[in-house]
Amino acid sequence: xxxxxxxxxxxxxxxxxxxxxxxxxxxxxxxxxxxxxxxxxxxxxxxxxxxxxxxxxxxxxxxxxxxxxxxxxxxxxxxxxxxxxxxxxxxxxxxxxxxxxxxxxxxxxxxxxxxxxxxxxxxxxxxxxxxxxxxxxxx
Amino acid sequence: xxxxxxxxxxxxxxxxxxxxxxxxxxxxxxxxxxxxxxxxxxxxxxxxxxxxxxxxxxxxxxxxxxxxxxxxxxxxxxxxxxxxxxxxxxxxxxxxxxxxxxxxxxxxxxxxxxxxxxxxxxxxxxxxxxxxxxxxxxxxxxxxxxxxxxxxxxxxxxxxxxxxxxxxxxxxxxxxxxxxxxxxxxxxxxxxxxx
Numbered sequence: 001x002x003x004x005x006x007x008x009x010x011x012x013x014x015x016x017x018x019x020x021x022x023x024x025x026x027x028x029x030x031x032x033x034x035x036x037x038x039x040x041x042x043x044x045x046x047x048x049x050x051x052x053x054x055x056x057x058x059x060x061x062x063x064x065x066x067x068x069x070x071x072x073x074x075x076x077x078x079x080x081x082x083x084x085x086x087x088x089x090x091x092x093x094x095x096x097x098x099x100x101x102x103x104x105x106x107x108x109x110x111x112x113x114x115x116x117x118x119x120x121x122x123x124x125x126x127x128x129x130x131x132x133x134x135x136x137x138x139x
Numbered sequence: 140x141x142x143x144x145x146x147x148x149x150x151x152x153x154x155x156x157x158x159x160x161x162x163x164x165x166x167x168x169x170x171x172x173x174x175x176x177x178x179x180x181x182x183x184x185x186x187x188x189x190x191x192x193x194x195x196x197x198x199x200x201x202x203x204x205x206x207x208x209x210x211x212x213x214x215x216x217x218x219x220x221x222x223x224x225x226x227x228x229x230x231x232x233x234x235x236x237x238x239x240x241x242x243x244x245x246x247x248x249x250x251x252x253x254x255x256x257x258x259x260x261x262x263x264x265x266x267x268x269x270x271x272x273x274x275x276x277x278x279x280x281x282x283x284x285x286x287x288x289x290x291x292x293x294x295x296x297x298x299x300x301x302x303x304x305x306x307x308x309x310x311x312x313x314x315x316x317x318x319x320x321x322x323x324x325x326x327x328x329x330x331x332x333x334x
Contacts, residue, residue, distance in 0.1 A: 065249070065250040122204055122208070126265050138209060
């Protein structure tokens with residue numbers, strides 16, 4: 001993430017890795033949640049980084065989405081992704097929270113994961129930043 | 140000689156054929172007068188049409204993807220194209236021909252092809268070499284407004300039946316006033332039994 005923020009010339013907002021880590025801790029679902037007020041330029045910078053990452057990861061995102069379309073063929077990509085996703089959530093998120101429990105519950109997390117992947121894959125164009133911003137404000 | 144421009148995204152490619160608008164002093168490689176477009180999706184039949192079909196189809200895909208992401212019912216229906224979700228992973232597209240006696244083309248595409256198609260449309264929209272005239276391409280559709288109206292209608296439909304029921308109950312019960320007046324009956328009883 002820090003490398004991408006450097007690439008996007010966001011050094012003023014994220015001068016080091018710690019600033020990014022602190023911002024990520026604004027997520028109330030995290031174990032290490034800290035309630036800091038996020039500034040609008042930090043919010044915009046995070047969106048820019050997310051869009052750049054999804055642009056870079058589009059072939060992988062697409063492959064994950066595709067592997068779920070036809071359960072008879074090539075489900076290993078989806079299984080691996082979901083396994084890693086759950087591992088990360090268990091490792092970093094507060095598992096006492098009901099929202100986190102939902103993410104860990106297989107039947108419910110499929111929809112959340114697919115919609116999140118779809119949102120990311122639709123924001124890879126040059127106007128992706130504006131698109132993702134609008135999606136988030138409408139959420 | 141017509142210009143051709145292609146936009147590719149993984150398994151989908153979009154080809155735009157047309158001419159520059161020389162009256163606006165446009166460059167030779169520009170396309171402003173679109174005569175034909177072709178959407179090729181791997182393993183699916185070719186979709187092609189004129190410019191008047193391109194914009195509604197693009198809008199249909201944008202609106203549908205917005206509905207899909209925003210947890211609203213993912214159904215889009217129009218004279219030209221219907222899109223609805225079979226399930227979370229497969230989308231059913233029905234393309235209706237404007238010519239009579241031509242059967243609609245039915246396609247089933249997954250999320251991967253849906254995103255490829257929309258990304259192709261994004262490339263077209265962002266291309267400085269193609270200008271789509273007199274269109275209102277909506278990438279970020281003001282759905283809230285549109286659905287707000289629907290919700291208002293739904294809200295009215297929700298309140299009308301109980302309101303009508305209450306009104307009819309009042310009307311019905313008020314008619315009993317003419318049949319039974321407890322004070323009058325009490326007075327009559329007093330006249331009959333003065334004690």
